[in-house]
Amino acid sequence: MSETPHFAINVRHLTKQYGDFLALNNLDLTVAYGEFFGFLGPNGAGKTTLIKILTTLMAPSTGEAWVGEYRIGDDDEAIRSHIGVALQDVGVDPLLTGRENLLLQCRLFGLSPRQSQARVDELLDQFGLTTAQHQRLRTYSGGMRRRLDLALALVHKPLILFLDEPTTGLDPTNRFMLWDLLRQLNHDAGITIFLTTQYLEEADVLCNRVAFMRQGQIVAEDTPSHLKQQLGHDVVTFSVPSPDHIPRIEQWLQKSNMLGSVTGQRVRMTTRDTLADVAQTTMWLQSANISVEDFHVSSPSLDDVFLAVTNSPEGGIRHAQISE
Numbered sequence: 001m002s003e004t005p006h007f008a009i010n011v012r013h014l015t016k017q018y019g020d021f022l023a024l025n026n027l028d029l030t031v032a033y034g035e036f037f038g039f040l041g042p043n044g045a046g047k048t049t050l051i052k053i054l055t056t057l058m059a060p061s062t063g064e065a066w067v068g069e070y071r072i073g074d075d076d077e078a079i080r081s082h083i084g085v086a087l088q089d090v091g092v093d094p095l096l097t098g099r100e101n102l103l104l105q106c107r108l109f110g111l112s113p114r115q116s117q118a119r120v121d122e123l124l125d126q127f128g129l130t131t132a133q134h135q136r137l138r139t140y141s142g143g144m145r146r147r148l149d150l151a152l153a154l155v156h157k158p159l160i161l162f163l164d165e166p167t168t169g170l171d172p173t174n175r176f177m178l179w180d181l182l183r184q185l186n187h188d189a190g191i192t193i194f195l196t197t198q199y200l201e202e203a204d205v206l207c208n209r210v211a212f213m214r215q216g217q218i219v220a221e222d223t224p225s226h227l228k229q230q231l232g233h234d235v236v237t238f239s240v241p242s243p244d245h246i247p248r249i250e251q252w253l254q255k256s257n258m259l260g261s262v263t264g265q266r267v268r269m270t271t272r273d274t275l276a277d278v279a280q281t282t283m284w285l286q287s288a289n290i291s292v293e294d295f296h297v298s299s300p301s302l303d304d305v306f307l308a309v310t311n312s313p314e315g316g317i318r319h320a321q322i323s324e
């Protein structure tokens with residue numbers, strides 16, 4: 001039982017080792033009830049590993065964690081009834097219809113046949129799937145599948161919802177639709193949401209607090225707006241007309257010690273001194289005879305925080321946790 005029932009999630013000195021590899025390194029983290037929390041970081045940082053531990057799918061190597069009032073490893077069944085989980089590629093039956101999948105899930109969570117029918121009607125309506133309820137899952141679009149995954153995670157009305165990259169691969173219309181549903185679940189139904197995503201704009205829009213992971217450790221933790229403010233520096237972005245220019249730009253970024261990244265033909269740099277860095281960049285581009293398009297100087301986004309905390313040698317900007 002709990003020392004700190006105040007928290008939805010409470011992680012203390014948690015470590016996970018895969019053989020010799022340390023995937024989670026002495027992690028401490030708290031999430032209060034009602035929060036919409038984003039757990040972010042590059043591929044391989046350890047996000048899924050933590051979700052698997054908190055959802056009782058995997059045991060930690062050392063350390064402790066509580067979900068609600070239950071300590072991981074003590075009463076995992078109680079934890080499972082307290083949480084909803086929508087992980088990537090989790091087994092649903094593609095040959096069953098949407099309704100049949102939901103009914104099966106209700107029965108697995110111990111609802112009676114009658115309660116199940118009523119709960120399924122409610123969820124189909126809430127997630128805009130009533131019309132498609134009798135279609136087999138294999139005919140569902142990506143957006144419909146994600147909405148069904150969410151509905152499946154909610155059949156037993158959990159207080160805490162874990163979502164592992166819930167909008168990956170969705171087009172903007174379906175992504176925004178899912179964002180609205182998630183906001184409703186958090187704001188209106190009061191469900192605590194623990195989300196991982198590679199889309200930092202999504203975390204910025206949805207989450208009241210985020211943590212950035214790097215190599216199994218949390219390197220920054222705060223509200224998205226505080227993290228952006230702390231970064232402070234303006235961002236320069238521009239595109240080049242040909243990918244042939246990119247290797248030279250990458251070399252220059254490295255040589256001039258600029259914090260930058262390249263996506264396709266687009267370059268993004270975090271300045272240290274806006275005017276000096278803009279001047280240095282434009283002069284070099286001119287001397288290198290590289291013409292650019294869409295040259296912008298703007299305030300930092302959560303993407304820039306990501307680059308700063310995951311690429312900087314010291315790794316991280318100020319670490320702020322909510323207090324008890």
Ligand SMILES: Nc1ncnc2c1ncn2[C@@H]1O[C@H](COP(=O)(O)OP(=O)(O)OP(=O)(O)O)[C@@H](O)[C@H]1O
Nearest residue numbers: 018019021023041042043044045046047048049050
């Ligand atoms: N079962 C396993 N055995 C060995 N190593 C593993 C295992 N599962 C994960 N890892 C390693 O642990 C590290 C953390 O993996 P994890 O899946 O938690 O990262 P992640 O942050 O969720 O990454 P992604 O964003 O790519 O999903 C990675 O280096 C991964 O290769």
